[in-house]
Amino acid sequence: MRYLLILFLSLTTVNSYSQDSTATVLPTKVKGTIISSSTDEPLSDVNIVNLNQVKGVATDENGAFEITAKANDTLHLSYLGYKSLKVRVTNDWLKFGNTEIAMTEMALALEEVTVNQLQLTGYLEVDMKQIPIQTNNQYRISGLPGRSYEGGKTNIATKILGAIFNPADFLYNMFGKKPNEMHKLKKMKEDDEIRNQLAQRFDREMLLVLLQVNKFDLDEIVNQCNYSKDFINTANDLQILDAISECYEEYKVIQRSKERKSGKKKDKA
Template identity: 80%
Template sequence: MRHLLILILCLTTVYGYSQDTTATKTPSKVKGTLVSSTTSLPLAEANIVNINEVVGTATNDDGEFEIRAKVNDTLHLSYLGYKSIKVRVTNDWVKFGNTEIAMTELALALEEVTVKQLELTGYLEVDMNQVPITSNNRYRISGLPGQGYEAGKPNLASRVLGAIFNPADFLYNMFGRKPNEMRKLKKMKEDDEIRSHLSKRFDREMLLVLLQVTRYDLDEIVNQCNYSKDFINTANDLQILDAISICYEEYKVIKNSKERKNNKKE
């Protein structure tokens, strides 16, 4: 009888552990309510995107949403006029249901910026110390695609020299070092909610979050894919997504072609 009890206890423990593990790994749905931190009123039509699962949704008139997610997934929440936030899905959230999340309004007042002009004294040694070593000037290399390069930025020399010796290097390096993020392009294009959100946006924020790239790199990808400056400046986020997706597909074709040629040589 004692052995039977021990066996039952072990089976119960294993079963409970397997259930908990399954709940952690299997995508389920989490519910939440977005409210303003200042008014406590619900925020309707806010954008919610699961960065890991690459699915999106929006809040209803009561600020409520439901989205597919599993434990440790990250949700990106954004709403016009409010500071975007990222929240991690916890085990308690999955188990116990609706969670209220407060979003903070963006500051309306801009910080006052004082611009100090150079005041030359006429003494060379004194005036030289006032002149900044780096500036914010942009330089363009004739004959090469690109909007230009900014002096004083990190890795300026490597970017410029890379473009001189091989203008395609930027795309190979960018796409090559972020294969997982670029694979998300297909999922992003297939999700109607995400496409709907992106079609109404022009701030590139959601694209930066999903692709895990900087604003500079995102602009350079589109630029190096031979899209015009007017397109980059006026396109909505969905158009930018489609442009990058087309460019990435072309990159994969070229990459595979080069690999086949290299294999034949060997």
């Protein structure tokens, strides 16, 4: 009888522990609704990215979204004409479900642009000197072998500096110190929703947030990867992503080659 009592108490304890464990399991997705703070109307097509898991979604016509997340993940919300937000995922949000998030409109100030027209004289020799001459370079489009795009200008000073300054060293300083960000780079390329969002953007905001670099460093990375200023200024965010990704893969090949050569020298010594 005593053995039966011990068995019963053991089963009760296990069952109770199992129920407690099940009760603490939180869902792996959060739901929310994005509205305008000025009109209280839902905002559709708001870009939402989980910066930790590198997953992206967009709100539907009712401003609603659902995204994979866990406690302490950070969601980045961005929408044209509105101030971007970073929202931390909490246990309460995971537990109690849908939450409403208000985004604030942002005033956009257009910078004054001065257009300098060519003052043609009618003399070919004089007028030809006023027309900028560019040397165009072609670059590959990711996923389209044999195709190329983008024409940019280079000059002799850039080529000389490029020969003196080793781009691989610069890329090592940028990429080598940010392994987590480079891992995110790969995940960004695999997420169709993020790629679709980047293909429509030119502000670099999402790239800066995900890669944890500033605008200057991002431009310098692409520049050192032998892309022109014209490309940097006109490419959409997806093209910039693919350019950096391709450059990073080439950098890894160079580094592996250096390591093999260094290993062979040590063996000979």
